[in-house]
Amino acid sequence: MKEKVWRRLKESRRRGRLHFTLIDPNKASAGDASRIARAAIDAGSDAILVGGSLGVYEPELGRIVDSLRVGDVPVILFPGNINGLTPKADALLFMYLMNTEDVYYATWVQFQAAPIILEMGLEVIPTAYVIVGHGGAAGYVGMARPVPYDKPELAAAHALAGAMMGARIVYLEAGSGAPRPVPVEAVRYSRILLDRLGWDGLLVVGGGVRDPVAASRLASAGADVLVTGTLVEEDPGSLPGIIRGFKGI
Ligand code: 1GP
Numbered sequence: 001m002k003e004k005v006w007r008r009l010k011e012s013r014r015r016g017r018l019h020f021t022l023i024d025p026n027k028a029s030a031g032d033a034s035r036i037a038r039a040a041i042d043a044g045s046d047a048i049l050v051g052g053s054l055g056v057y058e059p060e061l062g063r064i065v066d067s068l069r070v071g072d073v074p075v076i077l078f079p080g081n082i083n084g085l086t087p088k089a090d091a092l093l094f095m096y097l098m099n100t101e102d103v104y105y106a107t108w109v110q111f112q113a114a115p116i117i118l119e120m121g122l123e124v125i126p127t128a129y130v131i132v133g134h135g136g137a138a139g140y141v142g143m144a145r146p147v148p149y150d151k152p153e154l155a156a157a158h159a160l161a162g163a164m165m166g167a168r169i170v171y172l173e174a175g176s177g178a179p180r181p182v183p184v185e186a187v188r189y190s191r192i193l194l195d196r197l198g199w200d201g202l203l204v205v206g207g208g209v210r211d212p213v214a215a216s217r218l219a220s221a222g223a224d225v226l227v228t229g230t231l232v233e234e235d236p237g238s239l240p241g242i243i244r245g246f247k248g249i
Pocket of ligand 1: 022173174175176177178205206207208209227228229230231
């Protein structure tokens with residue numbers, strides 16, 4: 001199995017915490033995406049994620065991925081559905097939505113996508129996706145039963161189950177544009193259980209992070225990677241501070 005991007009991420013993590021910028025093809029044209037990616041890489045992003053819950057389609061997705069080749073960082077697909085695939089990317093988060101109520105998002109879309117992904121030759125990074133709190137469009141479209149904000153132990157149990165199912169990434173998601181990020185306690189509990197398991201994957205957190213203090217709290221709680229999306233579209237000037245807050249530099 002291809003592992004180039006995964007090895008690179010793990011290698012980078014040995015040097016410090018990581019930040020990924022999410023670009024939603026439904027919200028950004030190829031020109032916008034290119035500008036956003038440039039600003040993100042300059043601010044210290046280590047990878048660009050591309051995906052969204054609605055309105056993603058080829059050939060526009062392929063054009064957007066092409067337009068993101070503006071620096072030496074991997075472009076990784078973050079698909080909301082089977083339409084979020086293109087062979088032009090470097091890798092794909094092969095996601096299973098741990099707390100969906102619909103078998104389609106748990107295993108069925110993966111079954112339909114797997115042969116296509118194989119044909120495309122994409123590197124796959126198994127990813128357990130856990131929706132917490134607000135959940136945003138991802139929670140709504142994915143028919144999730146979001147983990148309540150005040151039940152961090154439930155988020156951690158999903159994280160642990162995902163790791164036991166073979167995930168290399170566990171992604172705790174509050175939803176793009178969520179009013180509050182994933183609670184730090186959910187990250188802390190998840191980290192404790194994942195460490196007890198001896199898991200050597202990456203714990204990713206995203207959704208609703210808008211300031212350096214929130215970013216730094218998530219880092220202290222044990223997140224390896226912070227994802228932001230909305231921010232770089234709405235207020236790119238704030239990105240360097242948030243990335244510094246998360247990386248502790
Ligand atoms: C969404 O976690 C990401 O999948 C990013 O969320 O747009 O709120 O930064 P924001």
